[in-house]
Amino acid sequence: MRMTGRCWVFASPDISTDLVLPNIALRGGPGSERHILAAERPGWSALVSEGDVLVAGRNFGTGSGRPAGLALHGLGIRAILAESIAELFFRTTINEGLACLECPGILDLVREGDTVQIDLATGSVVNTTRGGERVARPLPPLLLNILGAGGLIASLRERGLVEESIRP
Amino acid sequence: MAMTMVEKVIARHGGHDEVVPGDIVECPVDAVVLLDLSFVESPLRPSRIARPDAVSLVFDHLVPAPTVEDAAAQSEARGFAVRHNIGRVYDVGRHGISHQVVLEDRLARPGEILTCNDSHAIGAGALNSLGRGVGTAEMLKILADGTAWFRVPKSISVELTGKLPHRVYPKDVALALAAKLGSVENCCLEFQGSGLADLSVEDRSTISIMCAELSADFAIFPADEVLKEYVGSGYLGAAVWPDRGAVYEREVVLGLGTLAPFVALPGRIPGNTIPVDELPGSVRIDQAFVGSCANGKLSDLQVAAEVVRGASVAPGVRFIVTPASQQIYLEAARLGYVADLLAAGAVVTNPTCGACIGLHMGVLGPGETCITSSTRNFKGRMGSPDAQIYVASSATVATSALTGTLSDPRL
Numbered sequence: 001m002r003m004t005g006r007c008w009v010f011a012s013p014d015i016s017t018d019l020v021l022p023n024i025a026l027r028g029g030p031g032s033e034r035h036i037l038a039a040e041r042p043g044w045s046a047l048v049s050e051g052d053v054l055v056a057g058r059n060f061g062t063g064s065g066r067p068a069g070l071a072l073h074g075l076g077i078r079a080i081l082a083e084s085i086a087e088l089f090f091r092t093t094i095n096e097g098l099a100c101l102e103c104p105g106i107l108d109l110v111r112e113g114d115t116v117q118i119d120l121a122t123g124s125v126v127n128t129t130r131g132g133e134r135v136a137r138p139l140p141p142l143l144l145n146i147l148g149a150g151g152l153i154a155s156l157r158e159r160g161l162v163e164e165s166i167r168p
Numbered sequence: 169m170a171m172t173m174v175e176k177v178i179a180r181h182g183g184h185d186e187v188v189p190g191d192i193v194e195c196p197v198d199a200v201v202l203l204d205l206s207f208v209e210s211p212l213r214p215s216r217i218a219r220p221d222a223v224s225l226v227f228d229h230l231v232p233a234p235t236v237e238d239a240a241a242q243s244e245a246r247g248f249a250v251r252h253n254i255g256r257v258y259d260v261g262r263h264g265i266s267h268q269v270v271l272e273d274r275l276a277r278p279g280e281i282l283t284c285n286d287s288h289a290i291g292a293g294a295l296n297s298l299g300r301g302v303g304t305a306e307m308l309k310i311l312a313d314g315t316a317w318f319r320v321p322k323s324i325s326v327e328l329t330g331k332l333p334h335r336v337y338p339k340d341v342a343l344a345l346a347a348k349l350g351s352v353e354n355c356c357l358e359f360q361g362s363g364l365a366d367l368s369v370e371d372r373s374t375i376s377i378m379c380a381e382l383s384a385d386f387a388i389f390p391a392d393e394v395l396k397e398y399v400g401s402g403y404l405g406a407a408v409w410p411d412r413g414a415v416y417e418r419e420v421v422l423g424l425g426t427l428a429p430f431v432a433l434p435g436r437i438p439g440n441t442i443p444v445d446e447l448p449g450s451v452r453i454d455q456a457f458v459g460s461c462a463n464g465k466l467s468d469l470q471v472a473a474e475v476v477r478g479a480s481v482a483p484g485v486r487f488i489v490t491p492a493s494q495q496i497y498l499e500a501a502r503l504g505y506v507a508d509l510l511a512a513g514a515v516v517t518n519p520t521c522g523a524c525i526g527l528h529m530g531v532l533g534p535g536e537t538c539i540t541s542s543t544r545n546f547k548g549r550m551g552s553p554d555a556q557i558y559v560a561s562s563a564t565v566a567t568s569a570l571t572g573t574l575s576d577p578r579l
Contacts, residue, residue, distance in 0.1 A: 014351065014436045018546040022553065023526050027208070027237070039553050059351040059438070062383045063546060065287045065301045067209065084353045086383040087319070088287050092303030102354075140192045142317055152305040153212065161312035165211045165244060 001120040001144060003099065004128070005053035005078055009112040010040060013058040017089055020061070020068035036071050048075040053118070055110055056082035061089025069093030069100065079118055081106045081125060081136065094143050097151025101125075103136035120144060170413035172323035173388050174356045177298050177408055181281055182318075189322040189417075197310050198222065198297075199276050201266050201284035205229040207241035207248070210304045217252045218314035224256040224275055225249045226266040229286075231520040234528040264493025264519050267291040267461035270299075271373055272495055274399055278391045279406025283310050288461050288543065290380045293388040294372035296395055296407050301380070321356045321385040322417040324349070325410075328363030330425035335577045337471075338371040339463055339541060339561040341422065342378030343430035343441040348420060349382060351438040355417060356386035358410060363424045364389065369398040370465050377462045381437040381543060429577055432559035434545055444564060444576045451558065453537050456487045456569035457550075458562045459517075460524040460542035464492030466499055468541060468562035473505035475566035475577065476512035482572030487514040488530040490522040514569070526550040532557070539568045 015037075025035035036045040054072060060082035061068060069092055072080070079099040083106060093100040101118070103109075103125055110116060114129040123138035139147070149155040156162045169186040171179060179187040181195035200219075204227040217223060225245060233239035242260075249257045258269055267288050269275065276282035278296035282289060285307045292299030300318070302310065310316050326345065332338075345357075357379050359372070367375075372389045379387030389395065391407035428443040458464065458472050469491055481487045489509055491497040497519055500506050506516050523530030524542035532538055532551035538558070540550070545557035560568075563577035 014438065016436070016546045018544070018549055022548045023551075024548075039547050059353050059383055062351065062353075062436075063287065063381075063544065065285060065303045067304060069303075086351075086353050087321070087385045088301045088303070091306065091317075091319075095303060095305045095309075142192055142194070152309050156214075156305075156308055156312060159312075161215055162212050162308055163215045165207075165213055 001148065002117065003079055004115060004117045005051045007053045007055045007110045007112060007114050007116055008048070009055045009110065011057045011107055012040070014062055015040065015056060015060050016063035017061055017066050017068035018063055021066050021071045025071070026066060033075060036075060045075055048077060050076035051078050052076055053079045053081060053116055055106055056080065057107060058083040060085050062086040065092055067092065067096065069098045070096045073098045081118070083107060094146055095152045097147060097154065099147055101136035101139065103134055105134045109134045120147065170411035170415065172410050172414045172416065173358050173390065173408040174298065174323055174386050175320060177279055177281065178318050178320055187320045189320050191320045192317055193320065194315050194317050195281055196315050197283050198280035199282040200310055201226060201270060201275065201282065201289065202307065202311070203229055203266055203285055204231070204242055204245055206285055206304065206307060207245040208238055212308060213248065214308050214311040217311050220253045221255045223254045223311065224258065225254050226258040226269055227260050227263045228265045229521045229525060230527065231260055231263060231518065262494060264495065265461045265464065265521055267373065267377060268464070268492035271295065271369065272493060274403065277399065277403045277406070278395065279408050283316060287380045288377045290384065290387050291373045291377040291461060293376035293386055294369050295399065296389060296391040298386050298388065321354050324352060324355050324357050325416040325419040326357050326359050327361035327419065327421045328359060328424055329361050329421060330363055330423050331366045332424045332427065335563050336427045336429055337561040337563060338367060338374040339378065340427055340430045341424065342375045343432055343559070344422065344427050346382060346432065346437045346441045347439065348422065351383045353383040355384060356388065357384045359389045364392055364394065366424060369395060370467065374462050377543060429561060429564050431564065431574065432545055434556040434558060435547060437545065437559065444560065444574065447574060451537065451574040452572060453485060453539050453568055453574060455530065455532060455536060455538040456485060456565045457523045457530060457538060457540040457542060458565050459490030459492065459522055461492055462543045463541035463562050464490055464496065464519070466496045469496065469500040469505045471563045472566040473508035475563060476514065476570060477508045479512055479570050481513035481569050485569055485572050486530070487569035488517060488523055489514055490517045490529060491519050493519050523550055539565050539574055541565045
């Protein structure tokens with residue numbers, strides 16, 4: 001599974017899911033996207049295009065299990081590459097169908113605006129703008145299958161295991 | 169092959185003789201804790217539940233319902249529980265914060281795997297079990313088919329020795345670990361050592377819960393005499409101990425007797441904690457909060473009451489106390505702690521996550537400073553992104569409520 005995308009770089013360590021998806025945006029609703037990572041970088045969410053890649057530092061996604069990955073996917077982010085990733089964010093984001101890889105050295109490899117080509121199965125990350133490569137922790141077949149299906153919910157729907165709320 | 173506690177639990181559940189860090193293993197889940205929050209944050213529901221007897225529904229994040237939407241979601245949750253024959257329902261009035269309820273009702277047992285859609289599920293480690301926080305999509309899957317995948321983490325051994333000094337608490341142990349270890353993503357923490365004898369199961373859950381703030385995958389205590397007494401001998405069959413020769417990525421030793429009261433500075437916890445007596449300058453506070461799954465325990469209300477008894481909360485300071493469960497609240501009322509707190513000018517609320525999550529029951533305004541014994545201090549966590557949050561023990565919080573500034577509880 002390969003993908004290519006333009007990089008946005010958030011180098012600070014310890015970016016929490018609260019920073020990605022603050023309480024004010026937690027209930028969703030129109031216009032809530034503008035709060036995504038706004039405390040870290042005001043106005044960023046409006047700049048994201050479909051297919052973009054978020055590059056981050058150490059301990060990305062620390063904290064709460066809120067649907068931060070889903071929120072980033074909603075903006076158009078299609079892959080996350082970070083120096084290291086908190087496991088709850090990793091599993092929540094993969095399960096929601098957004099590719100997420102731990103890639104030590106990624107902050108040395110890319111600058112904002114660079115394009116990268118990512119191979120999810122081998123972990124190869126190539127900077128196609130200025131050259132260079134790093135190897136991310138590759139995703140095992142189980143997780144590649146989840147991504148390939150578009151996330152857990154898509155496969156649960158296919159198996160007839162989820163339904164919509166009947167609340168009026 | 170010699171394995172750590174976490175490796176053993178995953179290997180046994182996955183049907184393997186052994187596992188090593190990095191392996192990915194599908195495991196059946198023994199206990200599932202579903203929250204009121206689930207019915208608000210997603211419109212999706214499982215169409216069937218694989219093992220309804222293994223599921224508990226807990227009302228905790230939004231109690232009592234702060235909005236019409238939350239009230240409607242909770243009504244739906246009640247109907248859902250009936251329709252699917254959910255094993256246990258902890259509804260308003262018989263409720264508590266889920267991770268406290270897990271302890272009180274032994275919802276996870278030694279050697280088991282528990283999942284809950286909240287990151288502080290890690291607290292089940294105090295029961296020698298693996299508490300795995302999961303997101304919405306995964307909770308749907310686990311309810312529907314009863315399994316989850318696990319990436320085997322590296323294990324870090326934390327040996328505790330000695331005894332805690334006066335006015336130093338398990339919360340300070342966790343904050344000291346945050347200074348010593350920083351963040352430990354992709355690792356689990358395994359506790360051992362002679363210092364465990366000084367820590368009750370409730371104390372251990374404070375430490376395990378706070379390990380979520382270090383991005384630990386799991387934080388597990390062994391099934392020693394203290395735990396055996398708590399769960400009873402009938403539940404020890406699957407209990408895990410580390411094998412002699414188990415491989416740890418790192419081994420640290422923490423002397424409990426050397427510790428002082430600690431505080432986390434605003435913004436984050438790993439690598440951002442210092443002893444209270446090393447704070448440069450005076451920090452004025454607007455709100456003091458005792459509560460959350462980490463520190464809304466009976467011992468927290470006890471120490472808060474002891475500190476404020478006969479004194480008054482400083483003018484201009486709100487001191488809010490939120491017990492972690494109805495059981496704790498009732499016991500605290502019977503023991504006179506609630507009256508002591510009220511007489512001093514504190515507010516004592518019903519059990520709920522409350523101020524910890526910044527949605528109701530003590531939201532912070534712009535420019536305010538809060539000292540809290542809850543779990544987190546990310547920007548915006550407890551309300552306004554322009555508020556500053558310091559994290560400490562309940563003794564430190566209560567002392568600060570009286571002085572109006574961040575204060576050392578030993579003085």
